[in-house]
Amino acid sequence: MPRKPDLMPGTLDMLVLKTLARGPLHGYGIALSIKKLSQDVLTVEEGSLYPALQRLLLQSWVKAEWKMTETNRRARYYTLTAAGRKQLGIELSQFEQMIAAIGRVLQDA
Amino acid sequence: MPRKPDLMPGTLDMLVLKTLARGPLHGYGIALSIKKLSQDVLTVEEGSLYPALQRLLLQSWVKAEWKMTETNRRARYYTLTAAGRKQLGIELSQFEQMIAAIGRVLQDA
DNA sequence: CTCTATCCATAGATAATCTATATATATAGA
């Protein structure tokens, strides 16, 4: 019995970068945003999200700074860098290429 | 520098099941078929394919028998079972649901 | 007789995700 994954493996970095392309956001906010926009189909677990953010930081695709939220709580805000924006473009086009290729395999013919 | 994957993780079983839905085929043929239909975008490595076929056999989604190919070589032909056909339907709909959800997250708005 | 394409399969490394856990605080409500 294969388990239904919370998200499609390999797409998380792209989703996070895209979310940050709309403006800086803290981790928790990123998870909420993806969940909401996907209409609850995609759920980003903390154990997936924070390692992903560490990856993105290491690559300098995002930068982070501690700030206070509107609700007066400490939070780490992530901002997309120029390199991150470029990387997002690369991942988007690779993703679309893959989806198109899978679509061809799935076609009835 | 992230490497470009040969296929989208999590989609291999679906692609194999779909390929076998067109008729029985041996492993090598499955790999060739996916590569060709995807126009060389997707490459199924042996180290991914044969473990995947073992998974599918274990679940009884496919069955296998040794036969001779048209070119007079021993080959193991895989056939989709009824359960496999059902599973293909499940995986297809989950895939489409995921793709739609990702599409919503990627939308500009 | 050698090379290429066809065919099978596994071991080990790598990477990404999920589960579980830990910590901390603001605020609402009992």
Next chain:
DNA sequence: TCTATATATATAGATTATCTATGGATAGAG
């Protein structure tokens, strides 16, 4: 006041899938 919930970050360990690297075997072309 006490408690539950939502907000917020982060890591350790297990699991799983894929990729790399092998290994073996044979048909047929040149």
